Amino acid sequence: MPSALPLDTFEDQAWVGVVPFRMTGVRPRGVPPLPWISAFPELNVRTYVTLDGKPGVYFFSLDAGNRLAVAAARLTYFLPYFHARMAVSHEGEAIRYSSHRIHRGASSADLVARYHPTSAVFQAAPGSLDSWLTDRYCLYTVSPRGRVYRGEIDHPPWPLQRAETRIEVNTMVAPHRLTLPPTAPLLHFARRQQVRIWSLRRAEQDG
Numbered sequence: 001m002p003s004a005l006p007l008d009t010f011e012d013q014a015w016v017g018v019v020p021f022r023m024t025g026v027r028p029r030g031v032p033p034l035p036w037i038s039a040f041p042e043l044n045v046r047t048y049v050t051l052d053g054k055p056g057v058y059f060f061s062l063d064a065g066n067r068l069a070v071a072a073a074r075l076t077y078f079l080p081y082f083h084a085r086m087a088v089s090h091e092g093e094a095i096r097y098s099s100h101r102i103h104r105g106a107s108s109a110d111l112v113a114r115y116h117p118t119s120a121v122f123q124a125a126p127g128s129l130d131s132w133l134t135d136r137y138c139l140y141t142v143s144p145r146g147r148v149y150r151g152e153i154d155h156p157p158w159p160l161q162r163a164e165t166r167i168e169v170n171t172m173v174a175p176h177r178l179t180l181p182p183t184a185p186l187l188h189f190a191r192r193q194q195v196r197i198w199s200l201r202r203a204e205q206d207g
Contacts, residue, residue, distance in 0.1 A: 001047070002142045005058055008048040010132045016060075016180070017046045017133070018172050020097045020111060022088050023064075040066035041086035043099045043111060045172050048133070049140055051203055056138035056150065060176045063099055063109065070103070077151065077200060078141045082106050093117065107175035112168040117161035117189040124160060134158045134188065140203065149200040155193055163189035 001007055007014055024039045045060040062079055064070050065086035073081045082103035089096045094116035101109045124130035135158075139151045165187055173180055 001049075001058070002146075002148070004142065004146070004148045005049045005051060005140055008050045008055060010129055015048055015133065016173060016178060017044075018111065018170065018185075019044050019046065020088075020099070020113070023069075040064055040069055041088050041097070041099070043084070043086070043097075043172070045176070048136070051140060051148065051150070054138060054150070055132075055136050056140050057136050058140050060178075061109065061172070063101055063103075065099075078143045078149065079139075082109075084109075109172050109175055110169050111172050113165050113170070114168075115163055115165035115187070115189065117163050117191075119162035121159045121161055123157045129186070130160060130188070133186075134160065139197075141200065148203040150203045151200050152198040153195060154197075155195045158188075158190050158193060161189040161191075163187040 009015075020041070020043045022039070022041050042062060042064045044062040046057045047060065049056055049058045059079055062073070062081045063084035063086070064073075064081055065084055067083050070081040070083045073079050082101050084099045084101045084103070086099045087097075091114070094114055096114045098112045099110060101107075124134055137153050137155075139153060141149050141151070143149060165185070170180070
């Protein structure tokens with residue numbers, strides 16, 4: 001963790017999220033979606049931080065199945081994006097997801113899993129762990145010069161569902177010298193979410 005970003009905890013426990021999903025309709029404001037860059041699988045490894053009283057997420061890594069999107073995000077958001085060979089398929093209500101990092105010079109990292117929702121849609125109750133994990137409206141990143149930046153994010157409340165998974169391979173945290181505990185993961189599923197993100201600003205400008 002960068003020393004400038006205070007780690008956030010819930011009831012004295014830190015959390016790491018491994019979050020697979022598929023992006024669609026990705027575009028700058030005022031620009032129509034482009035077929036070769038606007039839709040691709042993505043997978044991130046995150047933890048949770050709070051700076052100047054504003055909770056957000058910090059990404060250890062982000063893998064994406066689109067080389068152009070990886071290059072653009074690395075350049076404009078200082079985010080640790082990596083190119084990966086990824087596949088997403090539907091098996092009834094379940095989703096099968098696989099990712100194999102192929103970024104030149106990067107440590108290997110893989111995820112192969114099948115997951116599906118098991119409950120009706122609900123919104124996280126205020127003060128709950130569900131809310132603490134999902135009600136975060138900014139990301140934090142650190143530039144190569146060590147400057148902390150904040151990217152504001154806007155989205156409706158998450159339409160969450162409980163879920164089950166069968167994980168065949170998960171080495172996503174290994175490059176970060178992290179070890180997942182030998183306990184069942186807490187799982188959330190969302191069928192769809194609309195998100196807007198703003199350009200980065202120095203975090204000190206908002207403090």
